[in-house]
Amino acid sequence: MEDEGNIRMLTRVDQTGISISTVERTVRRFEETDHIKDRKQQSERPTSATNPEKSIVTMPSFIEDLHSSIRRYVQQHEISKGSIGNILKRNKFHPSKVKLVHKLIEDDPDRRIEFCETMMKMIDEDPQTLFQHKGNLNAEAYEDKLRNDIVPAIAQIAGHNFEEMWDQHDGAPAHYVSSSVERGLNMRKM
Template identity: 30%
Template structure:
């Protein structure tokens, strides 16, 4: 059965003639009557779909990220009553990418000298020369 308007559904329930249509199936009438008694209407039930995120909600999320950049997307979602995947998509759309800064090594004053010594040693080894000792 194709999509019917509310008027067409009511007509089917009332069994008014439809000369241009095939006879109405008993299951169709039964389903529409059940729907009417359950919901009080024969209109289509609104189905779920993508929820719209308002501009105010977007601003709230972006402000929260700016105030606390180390907050997780899950926590931001909980704070704003939206799913964390929506927060991730919103941040990605705004060119905000999640990352955490990890300081692995501390740079020392003598690092440039040691890097230079290392490079010279590798160059001597590649040329097959003896490494001079100073």
């Protein structure tokens, strides 16, 4: 039985064994280079497309225009997309998405302080101010609150711009809002 196992192992080694030519090439490579690692494939282009000279040429383009794309740069210069990515990464540039944010205007800090003072006063007068809705908040109560309190208050603040306002409930997509609430409000949904 033991001999059969050894014979099976030997057969497996013979089937997946290393050819003599592979051994000869490995020995020759070791004698020439002092290691047995495979030689890297030589391509027609220079071995390093991310050398310091290329970095010096590439980086000003991205510093001058932070919104320029790698694809556009690749089309204009003879360097691969991966190499551009490596140069940018080495220089601590990271991909990002442009995101429009609201610009702070001159009186915003004052309005923020005023809001905080108003809220502090309301909380001092009634600690339950933030939790003033008594009972359960169901769809009907929510719709009533929106229709009779919130939307009129927004309309009063917005004035003529109210018709151009968009509505999004707590970051929820429009299909999450119940149809009765949606029908009852005359605001555009995001």
